[in-house]
Amino acid sequence: MKILVAVKRVVDYNIKVRIKADGSDVDIDGVKMSVNPFDENAIEEAIRLKEQGIASEVVLVSLGSAANQDVLRHGLAMGADRAILIESSANLEPLAVAKSLKALFAREQPQLILLGKQAVDDDAGQTGQMLAALLDYPQATFASALEVNGSEVLVTREVDGGTETLALKLPAVITTDLRLNNPRFVKLPNLMMARKKALETISATELAVDVAPRHQLLKVAEPPARKAGVKVGSVAELLEKLRAHEGITL
Amino acid sequence: MKTLILAEHDGKALNASVYKAVTAAQFWPAPVELLVVGHRISAISQEAAKIAGVSRVIQVDAENLAHQLAEDVAKVMTHLAKDYPVILAAHSSFSRNILPRVAALLDVAMISDALEIQANNTYVRSIYAGNIYTTIQSADAIQVLSVHASHFSAATRTEQLAEIQAINPELSQQNTRWVSETRSQSERPALGSAKVVVSGGRSLGSAETFEQVLSPLANKLGAALGATRAAVDAGYAPNDIQVGQTGVTVAPDLYIAVGVSGAVQHTYGMKDSKVVVAINQDPDAPIFQVADYGLVGDLFEVIPALTSSL
Numbered sequence: 001m002k003i004l005v006a007v008k009r010v011v012d013y014n015i016k017v018r019i020k021a022d023g024s025d026v027d028i029d030g031v032k033m034s035v036n037p038f039d040e041n042a043i044e045e046a047i048r049l050k051e052q053g054i055a056s057e058v059v060l061v062s063l064g065s066a067a068n069q070d071v072l073r074h075g076l077a078m079g080a081d082r083a084i085l086i087e088s089s090a091n092l093e094p095l096a097v098a099k100s101l102k103a104l105f106a107r108e109q110p111q112l113i114l115l116g117k118q119a120v121d122d123d124a125g126q127t128g129q130m131l132a133a134l135l136d137y138p139q140a141t142f143a144s145a146l147e148v149n150g151s152e153v154l155v156t157r158e159v160d161g162g163t164e165t166l167a168l169k170l171p172a173v174i175t176t177d178l179r180l181n182n183p184r185f186v187k188l189p190n191l192m193m194a195r196k197k198a199l200e201t202i203s204a205t206e207l208a209v210d211v212a213p214r215h216q217l218l219k220v221a222e223p224p225a226r227k228a229g230v231k232v233g234s235v236a237e238l239l240e241k242l243r244a245h246e247g248i249t250l
Numbered sequence: 251m252k253t254l255i256l257a258e259h260d261g262k263a264l265n266a267s268v269y270k271a272v273t274a275a276q277f278w279p280a281p282v283e284l285l286v287v288g289h290r291i292s293a294i295s296q297e298a299a300k301i302a303g304v305s306r307v308i309q310v311d312a313e314n315l316a317h318q319l320a321e322d323v324a325k326v327m328t329h330l331a332k333d334y335p336v337i338l339a340a341h342s343s344f345s346r347n348i349l350p351r352v353a354a355l356l357d358v359a360m361i362s363d364a365l366e367i368q369a370n371n372t373y374v375r376s377i378y379a380g381n382i383y384t385t386i387q388s389a390d391a392i393q394v395l396s397v398h399a400s401h402f403s404a405a406t407r408t409e410q411l412a413e414i415q416a417i418n419p420e421l422s423q424q425n426t427r428w429v430s431e432t433r434s435q436s437e438r439p440a441l442g443s444a445k446v447v448v449s450g451g452r453s454l455g456s457a458e459t460f461e462q463v464l465s466p467l468a469n470k471l472g473a474a475l476g477a478t479r480a481a482v483d484a485g486y487a488p489n490d491i492q493v494g495q496t497g498v499t500v501a502p503d504l505y506i507a508v509g510v511s512g513a514v515q516h517t518y519g520m521k522d523s524k525v526v527v528a529i530n531q532d533p534d535a536p537i538f539q540v541a542d543y544g545l546v547g548d549l550f551e552v553i554p555a556l557t558s559s560l
Binding site: 011013016017019026093094095098117118120121122123124125126127128129130131132133134137138139140141142144154158159160161162163164165166167168169172177178179213214215216217218219220221222223226227228229230231232233234235236238239241242246248250 | 260317319320321324342343344346347348349350351352353354355357358359360361362363372376377378379380381382383384385386387388389390423424425426427428429430431432433434440442471479482483488489490495496498503504514515521524525526527533538539540541542543544545546552555556559560
């Protein structure tokens, strides 16, 4: 079974992103970039399925500029077999990414596609479901456990109020949540070995997909700040403030 | 032209966020219709028909829709879509699962978790865990969006019953099978709509102390329990009570953060709360920057003292 894992290169989640002086966009020049954390769970799960003898090949794919090679090399160092970079200078929305992945799917014919449940930059959480729709394949989002049983995959999903388990016929699309696994650390020798693994570059135009953006960014701004609070010295003072100043019945 | 809302429910009642989605939908000067999908849902459709501002309820009741699988609900919605230039739902794990699938089938982009509707195709939404607000304009002929429920007031109920129309689209997919579910058993109010939320972080130390320290307080306040991702990852609390960027967003009247450091990924999910109280041993914890009232102290002393003075 071949597994395709989609990987997004995003601003490292520890970094507080700033706004350009003219308010036209965020300023991410020179900022540390990393693999989207949820995608790292997807890579890890694919590699574990290979280590269990269930998957035969793990192929990574990322969309963006040549700079995206770093996140693909990271995934190769974790243990993926090869990687594909779909090179594009366009500002790619989830729908455009899903269409590009569909085009790649036709070439690669994987049995399972894993993606992070959302990217921590745009927080959209759409690409996996869109890809499943375009392929007319079953989907399971927010996966916290998965188990391949022959031609089916059992997926436990984290939903509001608990969890839900679905059985999907392969091929299927699954988006991964943080509690699916703990991604392994990459050791330096693995990074060196990953340089020898195949990393193919395809031009997005080769895939002949309409990736024109549907959304126009008009403005970016800081969110409204909460008014500064006060520190209280004791439980009694806290209750007095809540009752007298906020009118809360306690 | 009409606006369609996908109504979330648990088989027994509508989710409270549906009332807020109705208010959001009023932005467009068009009749608002609610779509209720499931099995044995006539009581839910009745409730939906009594929301002020709803002109019609479309009920799709079938045995194989009991679990509202995304593949099926998306098919139902694309079948209906030609009459609706606006399709929306309150943002939740339910709508996040289904709406992107609908948007792709309609070949339109989607707006996730809109905080504000500025014009009939222009929205404010946040990126980077709520650190940045963006204003975006959509060029699509059909607007598919989820709305940040806590930013909209709840529509009221009326005694006037809107029309309920039952439809039976043909559904034949066999590729996804529902197997089982686990629902958290709790006497407490639902986290998403509770008036008071008591949330705990990793400082609680274990699942046992999380329960021992926070439960008596939550019980006295009639509050829902919440948790940070760190506390959930450590196994102190179940996943479905995680508040934040990747969990549930809450906006109660009172939010009490106990031993919560205040990472942006957490504050994203609670900063719309009316009054925020933070209790933390570290006077420099970022949670104090979003708290109205901060109390620096050992939570294992402060919380029992607070509980016993209520």
